[in-house]
Amino acid sequence: MSDLETFRKDTRAWLEENCPAEMRDGAGGEDNICWGGRNWQFQSEAQKTWLDRMAEKGWTVPAWPKEYGGGGLSKEEVKILKSEMRDMKARSPLESFGIWMLGPALLKYGTHEQKLHFLPPITRGEIRWCQGYSEPNAGSDLASLQCKCEDKGDHWLVNGQKVWTSYADESDWIFCLVRTDPKATKHNGISFLLIDMAAQGVSTKPIKLISGKSPFCETFFDDVKVPKEHAPGIGSIVGDLNRGWDVAKYLLTHEREMISAGGGGLFGGRGMGEIAASEIGLEAGRLADPMLRGKIAQAEIDGWAFLLTLERMKDEAKAGQGVGANSSMLKYYGTEFNKRRFELLMDSGGSEALEWEGERTQDGKLARSWLRTKANSIEGGTSEVQLNIIAKRILQLPGA
Amino acid sequence: MALVLTEEQQMLRDAARGFLDEKAPVSALRKLRDANDETGFSRDLWKEMAEMGWAGILVGEDYGGADFGFVGAGVLAEEMGRTLTASPFLSTSILAATALQKLGGEAQRQEHLPKISTGEAVFALAVDEARKHGPQKTAMKAEKHGNGFKLSGDKTFVADGQVADNIIVAARTAGAPGDAEGITLFLIDAAAKGISRERTVMVDSRGAARLKFDGVDATGDDVLGEVDGGLASLEGVLNAGRAGLAAEMSGAAQAAFTMTMDYLKERKQFGIEIGSFQALQHRAAHLYSEIELMKSVTLKALQDLDEHYGMAGIICSLAKAKAGEVAKLASQEAVQMHGGIGMTDEFDIGFYMKRIRVAQEMFGDAAFHADRLAAMRGY
Numbered sequence: 211m212s213d214l215e216t217f218r219k220d221t222r223a224w225l226e227e228n229c230p231a232e233m234r235d236g237a238g239g240e241d242n243i244c245w246g247g248r249n250w251q252f253q254s255e256a257q258k259t260w261l262d263r264m265a266e267k268g269w270t271v272p273a274w275p276k277e278y279g280g281g282g283l284s285k286e287e288v289k290i291l292k293s294e295m296r297d298m299k300a301r302s303p304l305e306s307f308g309i310w311m312l313g314p315a316l317l318k319y320g321t322h323e324q325k326l327h328f329l330p331p332i333t334r335g336e337i338r339w340c341q342g343y344s345e346p347n348a349g350s351d352l353a354s355l356q357c358k359c360e361d362k363g364d365h366w367l368v369n370g371q372k373v374w375t376s377y378a379d380e381s382d383w384i385f386c387l388v389r390t391d392p393k394a395t396k397h398n399g400i401s402f403l404l405i406d407m408a409a410q411g412v413s414t415k416p417i418k419l420i421s422g423k424s425p426f427c428e429t430f431f432d433d434v435k436v437p438k439e440h441a442p443g444i445g446s447i448v449g450d451l452n453r454g455w456d457v458a459k460y461l462l463t464h465e466r467e468m469i470s471a472g473g474g475g476l477f478g479g480r481g482m483g484e485i486a487a488s489e490i491g492l493e494a495g496r497l498a499d500p501m502l503r504g505k506i507a508q509a510e511i512d513g514w515a516f517l518l519t520l521e522r523m524k525d526e527a528k529a530g531q532g533v534g535a536n537s538s539m540l541k542y543y544g545t546e547f548n549k550r551r552f553e554l555l556m557d558s559g560g561s562e563a564l565e566w567e568g569e570r571t572q573d574g575k576l577a578r579s580w581l582r583t584k585a586n587s588i589e590g591g592t593s594e595v596q597l598n599i600i601a602k603r604i605l606q607l608p609g610a
Numbered sequence: 611m612a613l614v615l616t617e618e619q620q621m622l623r624d625a626a627r628g629f630l631d632e633k634a635p636v637s638a639l640r641k642l643r644d645a646n647d648e649t650g651f652s653r654d655l656w657k658e659m660a661e662m663g664w665a666g667i668l669v670g671e672d673y674g675g676a677d678f679g680f681v682g683a684g685v686l687a688e689e690m691g692r693t694l695t696a697s698p699f700l701s702t703s704i705l706a707a708t709a710l711q712k713l714g715g716e717a718q719r720q721e722h723l724p725k726i727s728t729g730e731a732v733f734a735l736a737v738d739e740a741r742k743h744g745p746q747k748t749a750m751k752a753e754k755h756g757n758g759f760k761l762s763g764d765k766t767f768v769a770d771g772q773v774a775d776n777i778i779v780a781a782r783t784a785g786a787p788g789d790a791e792g793i794t795l796f797l798i799d800a801a802a803k804g805i806s807r808e809r810t811v812m813v814d815s816r817g818a819a820r821l822k823f824d825g826v827d828a829t830g831d832d833v834l835g836e837v838d839g840g841l842a843s844l845e846g847v848l849n850a851g852r853a854g855l856a857a858e859m860s861g862a863a864q865a866a867f868t869m870t871m872d873y874l875k876e877r878k879q880f881g882i883e884i885g886s887f888q889a890l891q892h893r894a895a896h897l898y899s900e901i902e903l904m905k906s907v908t909l910k911a912l913q914d915l916d917e918h919y920g921m922a923g924i925i926c927s928l929a930k931a932k933a934g935e936v937a938k939l940a941s942q943e944a945v946q947m948h949g950g951i952g953m954t955d956e957f958d959i960g961f962y963m964k965r966i967r968v969a970q971e972m973f974g975d976a977a978f979h980a981d982r983l984a985a986m987r988g989y
């Protein structure tokens with residue numbers, strides 16, 4: 211047996227033994243995610259057990275190095291672990307901005323001490339991070355951000371406002387883009403700063419979304435003192451002073467890849483056609499609404515082609531061939547596709563999909579999810595911004 | 611299997627690109643068209659391609675072929691798509707070679723496959739009878755007659771049918787049009803009595819024909835596969851053709867896209883390059899994304915044909931549908947973004963639009979394959 215086959219066998223056995231039955235329902239979606247953090251209320255005992263066991267093995271972040279709380283697995287091993295988890299419909303034990311965004315940025319730009327200090331609590335779901343990029347006047351033009359950060363000798367003094375900060379009110383720490391040199395050109399005076407949300411002067415105000423939920427906030431910094439070192443030898447700035455834009459951009463490519471993968475939910479669960487068939491019914495073996503059938507078939511073709519493209523891009527990266535800016539292409543296509551998918555699910559659901567409250571629809575679960583997907587093509591950089599990036603970086607069109 | 615080309619396949623691609631750029635650029639197709647060439651391709655060129663092992667790319671080594679698999683064949687089809695190379699590659703090296711390899715008896719293989727490898731024999735696959743693809747609707751009759759059969763009926767849109775030495779034809783030995791059962795494939799000498807052919811001059815300037823079978827005699831030895839083998843065995847061959855066409859369209863679309871991007875960087879209006887206009891940039895970026903998707907599905911379809919031939923139907927439909935739509939979009943955007951010059955015969959873009967139109971229609975357009983995929987997925 212090859213090493214990988216042995217690994218698969220051992221992994222399957224371990225998962226069988228350790229994944230609680232309640233965590234094997236394949237449930238995904240924002241409502242079922244275990245986000246972790248100091249304020250986290252576990253939804254069940256099983257959710258906690260599952261997290262603890264996986265964290266112990268380093269498998270909440272299987273690809274990260276062991277010394278920082280990861281599993282130290284190779285790409286092939288990670289693929290096997292994921293596929294085994296999918297096969298038994300195991301839920302993800304932990305998801306967070308720490309895992310998706312800050313972790314990769316720290317692994318690339320952080321010092322060894324910063325990694326040792328900040329990464330393990332992320333892997334165990336102890337500290338939850340949020341992302342302080344956008345400001346009221348800096349959205350797509352992120353580099354025009356103004357949140358002020360002054361050097362006060364032993365500490366930084368932060369004043370300003372962030373907006374659309376997802377889960378700021380539930381998070382323990384925030385990674386933030388701040389302006390440390392107001393005189394430099396706009397990309398050259400930005401630093402990447404880590405701030406404890408419990409610090410004096412940090413406050414948040416939830417904003418309600420069209421889905422009726424309030425997952426994001428305005429975040430205010432009023433004379434917030436951020437120590438230059440959070441602990442001896444642990445700097446509060448990641449990367450070099452005034453070079454935060456490099457870190458920010460690198461992090462965004464990970465954010466985009468993560469968001470685009472959301473479009474892939476397609477063939478994991480039930481397909482759109484299968485759902486529509488059970489809701490609308492079949493006539494002579496075919497979906498009773500032929501126009502909808504056609505639209506769904508077209509969408510399934512695009513969705514499937516997109517999944518294969520995610521796979522190909524991964525394989526190309528492994529073979530050292532890929533194009534870096536393709537994360538923008540995947541972000542653009544995946545999110546636009548996901549919106550289209552939910553439009554079709556709403557079409558199939560008909561009037562029942564429009565119920566907003568009540569048990570029958572789990573308080574309008576589909577309708578709320580449908581509305582939530584509209585943000586996919588805005589958050590992490592809008593579709594238009596991704597198209598700009600493709601035009602400039604990949605197609606090298608002039609003046610872009 | 612990783613969704614990337616192996617080193618060998620990459621080498622094949624690079625060699626093919628170099629050769630075709632030199633020997634078969636779009637101007638070669640233009641020349642054939644302007645000369646109203648009856649053959650529809652250059653026999654000398656085809657011979658050279660055969661010498662490099664292309665004609666027998668799918669043929670086993672025992673029969674003089676390169677045995678390079680469907681991905682290899684797709685690589686060649688894609689490169690020929692880039693330069694719009696006219697050749698019997700699809701009809702002979704993909705369709706007929708697949709039919710013979712997968713369905714042929716030993717005697718049939720020994721007789722025909724070596725001639726495919728050397729490029730001596732040209733084949734054509736005759737399936738469709740009406741304006742839209744529908745193998746299941748096959749009506750052409752193959753009536754029992756003594757020990758053999760008599761074939762009668764009409765076929766249309768037969769690629770290379772005007773010059774083929776041999777014709778693989780689908781006919782009904784049982785059942786009625788619409789039945790999946792009762793279809794049999796015959797391999798017939800194109801010179802057989804009772805066959806008449808009309809060369810159809812097509813929009814893409816490639817060779818095609820309408821064929822008439824008027825009581826053509828066939829013996830049991832002419833049956834390819836089994837009598838009443840049905841749609842299933844024919845579909846396998848068609849799937850190979852569909853994946854090959856998807857690859858060809860992928861190549862054509864990429865070439866048209868590259869020409870268009872070059873033009874956006876060079877043409878100036880209002881004092882700046884037109885490529886600096888965001889309205890065009892976003893359309894270009896969208897098209898780029900679609901082309902990446904097309905490349906992924908095409909490669910996957912070819913890989914699946916190599917690995918699970920009998921189960922590749924759904925993925926070949928996926929590839930044919932996606933490639934058809936994307937290539938059409940690429941050719942339309944190419945003409946539009948070139949402005950007036952894109953509409954001129956002197957400029958090459960029009961040739962791409964025409965070939966893509968034909969390729970996307972052949973063996974099922976995007977709607978046919980979307981419907982087929984939906985049916986396979988239970989809706």
Ligand SMILES: Cc1cc2nc3c(=O)[nH]c(=O)nc-3n(C[C@H](O)[C@H](O)[C@H](O)COP(=O)(O)OP(=O)(O)OC[C@H]3O[C@@H](n4cnc5c(N)ncnc54)[C@H](O)[C@@H]3O)c2cc1C
Nearest residue numbers: 341342343344349350374375376585588589590591592594
């Ligand atoms: C659900 C959700 C969660 C979010 N979470 C976070 C978070 O946790 N942290 C965080 O920092 N931010 C977060 N964001 C913010 C998000 O990154 C911004 O909303 C996004 O970058 C767009 O900025 P904006 O809202 O200011 O829109 P604007 O930039 O004002 O854009 C308005 C419109 O103009 C278009 N536009 C702008 N510039 C161009 C251009 N150059 N070319 C063409 N079109 C253009 C845009 O595409 C858009 O359609 C979140 C957003 C949402 C919706």
